[in-house]
Amino acid sequence: MEVMAEAINSHPELQRYKILFISGNHSRILSCLSRNINERDVRRANTLFQFMTILEENHHSFLIVEHDPLLYEDSQEMVGYLAQALKQISREATVLLL
Numbered sequence: 001m002e003v004m005a006e007a008i009n010s011h012p013e014l015q016r017y018k019i020l021f022i023s024g025n026h027s028r029i030l031s032c033l034s035r036n037i038n039e040r041d042v043r044r045a046n047t048l049f050q051f052m053t054i055l056e057e058n059h060h061s062f063l064i065v066e067h068d069p070l071l072y073e074d075s076q077e078m079v080g081y082l083a084q085a086l087k088q089i090s091r092e093a094t095v096l097l098l
Contacts, residue, residue: 023066
């Protein structure tokens, strides 16, 4: 994860994008990301339904999604819907799934 954070931090061209960072209950990468990214919003999802709502409300051009397997424990049937939502969003924004 630290390598991924370093890669994100070392690209100043990301400054021109509105970045949305989405994580589950616990993030291993968020504390490693540079605070110099001006247009960065952070949203946490405790359930898969919260995650889907965050995606529906998205207005950012760059999404960093940190995978949290705990989100899918009670909602295995929703994984296909999540994949479709990410596919749809990727038509208008860059999506980085970690």
